Amino acid sequence: MWKKPALSIALATSLVVPTVLGTTDTIQAAEEPKYIDVQFLGINDFHGSIKNAAYLAGSFNQREAEATAKGAHTIRVHAGDAVGASPAESSLLQDEPTMKILDKMNFKVGALGNHEFDEGLGELKRLYSGAEQHPNVKEYTQGTNYKYDGISKDFKHLAANVIDKKTGQPVFDPYTVKEIGGVEVGFIGVVTTETPSVVMPEFVKDYDFISEADAINKYTKELKDKGVKAIVVLGHVGAETNKTTNVTTGEFADIAHKIDDEVDILFAAHSHKYANGVVDGKLIVQSQSHAKAFADIDAKIDPATKDFVKGEMKAEIVDVTKESVTPDAEIQKIVDEATEITKKVAGKEIAKAGSANPVGERKPEGGESSLGNLITDGQRILTGADFAITNSGGIRDSLNPTKNEKGEDIFTWGSAYAVQPFGNQVKTYELTGQQIKDALNQQWQNPARDMFLQISGFKYTYTKTDKGTHVVDMFLPDGKKMDLNQTYSVAMNEFLAGGGDAFTKFKEGRLIEGNKTDTEMFVDYITQLGQQGKTIAPTIEGRIKEVKAGETKPEPPTTGGETTNPEPPTTGEEGTKPKPPTTGEEGTKPEPPTTEETKDTVKETTDEKELPNTATNMYSMMAAGVATLLAGTVVFFRRRKQQQ
Numbered sequence: 001m002w003k004k005p006a007l008s009i010a011l012a013t014s015l016v017v018p019t020v021l022g023t024t025d026t027i028q029a030a031e032e033p034k035y036i037d038v039q040f041l042g043i044n045d046f047h048g049s050i051k052n053a054a055y056l057a058g059s060f061n062q063r064e065a066e067a068t069a070k071g072a073h074t075i076r077v078h079a080g081d082a083v084g085a086s087p088a089e090s091s092l093l094q095d096e097p098t099m100k101i102l103d104k105m106n107f108k109v110g111a112l113g114n115h116e117f118d119e120g121l122g123e124l125k126r127l128y129s130g131a132e133q134h135p136n137v138k139e140y141t142q143g144t145n146y147k148y149d150g151i152s153k154d155f156k157h158l159a160a161n162v163i164d165k166k167t168g169q170p171v172f173d174p175y176t177v178k179e180i181g182g183v184e185v186g187f188i189g190v191v192t193t194e195t196p197s198v199v200m201p202e203f204v205k206d207y208d209f210i211s212e213a214d215a216i217n218k219y220t221k222e223l224k225d226k227g228v229k230a231i232v233v234l235g236h237v238g239a240e241t242n243k244t245t246n247v248t249t250g251e252f253a254d255i256a257h258k259i260d261d262e263v264d265i266l267f268a269a270h271s272h273k274y275a276n277g278v279v280d281g282k283l284i285v286q287s288q289s290h291a292k293a294f295a296d297i298d299a300k301i302d303p304a305t306k307d308f309v310k311g312e313m314k315a316e317i318v319d320v321t322k323e324s325v326t327p328d329a330e331i332q333k334i335v336d337e338a339t340e341i342t343k344k345v346a347g348k349e350i351a352k353a354g355s356a357n358p359v360g361e362r363k364p365e366g367g368e369s370s371l372g373n374l375i376t377d378g379q380r381i382l383t384g385a386d387f388a389i390t391n392s393g394g395i396r397d398s399l400n401p402t403k404n405e406k407g408e409d410i411f412t413w414g415s416a417y418a419v420q421p422f423g424n425q426v427k428t429y430e431l432t433g434q435q436i437k438d439a440l441n442q443q444w445q446n447p448a449r450d451m452f453l454q455i456s457g458f459k460y461t462y463t464k465t466d467k468g469t470h471v472v473d474m475f476l477p478d479g480k481k482m483d484l485n486q487t488y489s490v491a492m493n494e495f496l497a498g499g500g501d502a503f504t505k506f507k508e509g510r511l512i513e514g515n516k517t518d519t520e521m522f523v524d525y526i527t528q529l530g531q532q533g534k535t536i537a538p539t540i541e542g543r544i545k546e547v548k549a550g551e552t553k554p555e556p557p558t559t560g561g562e563t564t565n566p567e568p569p570t571t572g573e574e575g576t577k578p579k580p581p582t583t584g585e586e587g588t589k590p591e592p593p594t595t596e597e598t599k600d601t602v603k604e605t606t607d608e609k610e611l612p613n614t615a616t617n618m619y620s621m622m623a624a625g626v627a628t629l630l631a632g633t634v635v636f637f638r639r640r641k642q643q644q
Contacts, residue, residue: 034303035302035303036300037067037073038301040076040077040296040299041060041075042234042285042294042295043287044079044287045081045290046083046290048085048087048089048090048095049086050335050338053101053331053335054335055320055321055325057330058328059294059318060076062326067298075108075109075185077187077267078102078234078267079236079286080114080115080191080269081114081236082098082102083099083115084118085396088346088413088417089346092136093140093141093146096134096148099127099128104330107155108154108178109158109176109178109234110158110189111189111236112172113191113192117203117204118199120202121203128150128151129150130149140341140342146337158174158187159173159191160175160189161209161210161214161215162208163208163210175222182303183303184227185230185232186231187234188215189235190212190234190236191237192212192251193211197502198393200500201498213255216233216235217258220260220262220263223262227306230264231265232267233259233267235252235267236270237250237252237255237268238252238268238273239251239252239266239275239286240271240274240286241274246277248284250273250275252268252284253279253284256280256282257280259282264283264299265282265297267285267286268284268285269286272288273288274287274288274317287317292319293319294318295318296316297313298315299313346412347413348414349404349412350410350412350416350523350530351411351527352408352410352530352535353409353535353536354409354536355537358398359371359374360398360399363392364392365452367544368543369395369454370538372455373541373543374399374525374526375420375454375522376389376455378524378526379456380491382515382521383428383521385457385491386489387491389454389456389490389492390518391451391495394420394495395420396420397418399416400415401415402415421519422493422518424493424495425493425517426493426494426514426515427491427493427514429509429510429511430510431490432485437484439506441470442504444468445502455544457477458474458476459542459543460543461545461546490509492509497511
């Protein structure tokens with residue numbers, strides 16, 4: 001609870017008072033209250049972004065040194081998603097480099113985020129303890145001096161609102177208490193209640209995710225009963241501050257009104273936004289994501305009340321830059337080691353890029369995405385399905401080019417891996433046109449946020465009315481409307497097919513067969529295009545179009561259509577991470593698809609046939625001066641379906 005500072009009179013160090021005798025007496029000023037200065041340095045949604053870690057650590061060191069010089073006590077915290085959806089240099093080693101770095105940076109408290117559940121809490125606890133070596137880590141580190149022993153015991157991770165269904169108890173500590181300057185400060189951790197809808201069901205089926213506010217209030221009372229009055233909440237829950245109005249909104253802002261006023265500071269996360277504001281007397285901060293920024297909070301504790309002092313708290317969201325910051329040498333060693341171990345896999349060139357600019361964006365939830373087109377085209381073509389649909393939340397990064405030794409813009413195995421890092425198995429399902437339409441309409445079920453899906457093999461129009469947003473029409477490649485009673489084959493990752501992101505209608509689909517993971521499929525697709533000399537430069541095609549009442553239908557999807565779908569790649573093991581290409585070999589690339597003899601519209605080849613011309617290679621076709629994208633004859637050989 002905010003406490004009013006004790007009344008004091010500001011005086012000079014000494015006050016000179018004249019007397020009738022012409023002499024002076026010195027009257028000592030009353031001392032101001034002695035407060036304890038506390039600095040909180042915090043991050044959220046790090047997601048294994050270890051390439052930035054040395055500069056993040058250097059920035060922390062600089063800020064802490066400045067605070068220490070003023071007599072402040074510093075504690076470092078994070079608000080969840082430290083691991084998961086990570087780039088290859090961390091994820092190939094099970095995010096051990098990330099935890100090693102955060103521990104070395106002297107973080108003391110963290111909350112669980114939804115991505116801490118990505119491989120189940122068993123793997124998360126192994127990651128924290130370092131009790132045994134994961135098979136993936138063993139494979140990639142053979143012949144090296146790599147070592148991982150877990151994190152220190154005083155680095156606590158909290159989850160007050162994740163309850164074991166069997167025991168009724170939190171699966172992690174709900175709170176911890178740290179002594180700062182002689183005063184006990186309580187830290188409560190909560191994770192968004194959205195977690196069951198954004199994580200594989202098998203990893204959360206044994207837990208209840210109770211209200212964040214209820215959990216915070218329960219354990220705030222418990223802390224108060226123990227005499228702890230200074231309370232901080234690390235919440236993997238979103239918030240955002242408008243920099244113009246300075247108004248803070250979002251789920252955590254709403255929660256701030258519902259929780260005990262003894263709570264003074266809220267570290268937000270999950271939405272990857274900027275937040276720095278006060279709601280209901282509680283300071284809320286969020287520092288974007290991926291080590292791009294951090295929160296620096298200066299606060300004071302009154303030792304008499306053992307609580308934070310009202311009016312003596314300020315926060316700054318600090319951008320992490322390479323200017324005027326000395327990178328932390330010890331952290332850089334860890335980064336270099338992980339990069340060296342994984343570079344033989346992650347650094348392998350798989351295709352040429354259309355330019356030096358990234359393709360697409362992370363989580364493209366505003367509608368159609370060029371990167372979403374590329375991903376779903378690959379899933380549709382490599383599975384032989386009629387359509388492919390994927391969730392935008394599964395797209396974790398733009399497809400970032402780099403340069404090879406010749407100075408050419410290329411894509412590497414690691415850059416493709418970063419786009420689809422989860423390793424969710426792609427499976428083919430039978431769905432009717434009506435079921436597909438019903439599922440698409442669930443994109444707008446949350447009034448606070450649209451959840452656009454990415455699609456391939458069809459187009460659709462939608463409209464917004466006073467009654468909400470809904471699909472108007474869906475169109476097949478030949479321009480005809482999709483038959484709502486017809487059954488179609490749809491390639492989807494198992495997360496989405498299981499109702500992930502609240503797309504429950506997809507659960508009605510009938511499983512036809514399994515296939516590779518989304519990670520493997522994306523890497524394979526780009527690799528095949530690279531083998532065929534095609535440049536990767538997908539475009540926006542108008543697959544998803546907003547229309548007004550009476551507006552005409554869009555043009556049908558263009559697929560280039562002169563080749564057949566390839567034979568399906570061999571299915572990998574269920575639930576396992578994708579295997580990277582073997583060092584020095586072609587790796588797990590499937591054979592290029594066999595097709596009818598066609599004219600190579602991009603580059604003449606003698607031993608390979610082309611994949612269908614989709615959004616992936618339109619750029620190359622245009623560059624070659626092809627008069628039309630529809631030249632040729634569509635010949636689709638549907639592969640035989642195996643019942644599973």
